[in-house]
Amino acid sequence: MEFTKAHGTGNDFVVLRDPDDHLDVSAALVRALCDRRFGIGADGVIRVGGVARLEGANAGADVFMDYRNADGSVVEMCGNGVRVTAKHAVDHGLVTPREDGTVVVATRSGPRPVRVVARHADGTVAEVEVDMGPPALEPVEVPFDATAAGTGPAVADAFGPTVQVGDRQVELAVVSMGNPHAILTVDDVGTAPVTTLGPTLETHAAFPAKTNVEFAQVVDRGSVRLRVWERGVGETAACGTGACATVVALRRAGRVDDEVAVRLPGGTLTVRWHAGGSVYMTGPAVEVGHGTLDDAWLRDARSGLLETAP
C-alpha cells in the first residue's frame, strides 16, 4: 500500500490515496500508522477518497476527505486536513480546479470549497484558502468543575462558562466548526495548562462527544497565539478548525478584528470571519514524501498485533 506523509502547519498526516474507495481503513490500522515509534507517525490519517458514493450536501464535490484521529476515531472535520487533501488531489492529478479556481472537498460535516492561492515554481500547490462554512455556537449548560486539574469551578454566563485556571478566571466559549471546540483565553500560551486542563476538558461530561480545547493568548486585535489539545490526539502543532473556532469566539467577545493571524507552534494561519458568514482560513499544505508500507507490517497492523499494552 502506498502512502504520503504530509502536514499543514505541523499538524501531520498519513495520506492514503483511494479514488476508487477500495481501502479498508480500520481503527487498528490508523493507530498503527500514527504510532511515532512503531509506525509512520502522525496526528491522523486522511483517506483521499472518491466521489461516487457522496450524497446530500456533498453530492457534486470533487474529492472526499475521510479523516481519522490518531486514536482511530472517525471525525467530522479537519481544517489542516482539508488543505492537505486539496493539495494532494490537485498535485497528483485526481482533480482539476474548476473554472473559478476552486476544488470542493467533501467532509463528514459537508463540502468545503478550497481556492489555490499560491503555487511553487514547479506548479505544485503551496497555499490555499478554505471556505470553512459558518460556525455553530453551542452554549454549554453543565457547570464545569475542573478542581482535579488544579482549577476552580466554572460559572455560567451568557457566552459560556467561565473557568478558574490557577489564580484567574478565563472565559470558555463553545464553537463548532463541524467538530467541537472549547476555547479558553490565557495570559501566556507558553505557560498555559494545555496538557493538564486539555485532557480534563476533552473528556468532561459537558461534552458528550468529547471536545478539542484551545488555549488562546490575544496579542492584539489582529494577532493571537494559540495552543490546542486535540480530541483523540493530544497537543498538536496546529489545528485549523481550532484556529477558526478561536477567532469566532474572540470576535464575538469583541477582542479581535475580522481578520486575525493565528500563530500556532507549527506556523501561522490567517482566519477571516465577518459575523453571519463563512469563516475563511488561509495556510500552507506540504507533502514530505511518499512510500510503500511493508506487507508483513500491514498484515500485523490490520490484525491489531501492533497494539501495545499500556
Ligand SMILES: N[C@@H](CCC[C@H](N)C(=O)O)C(=O)O
Ligand atoms: N487537526 C484538525 C482537527 C482534527 C480533528 C479533531 N482532533 C477532532 O477530533 O475534532 C484541524 O486542523 O482542524
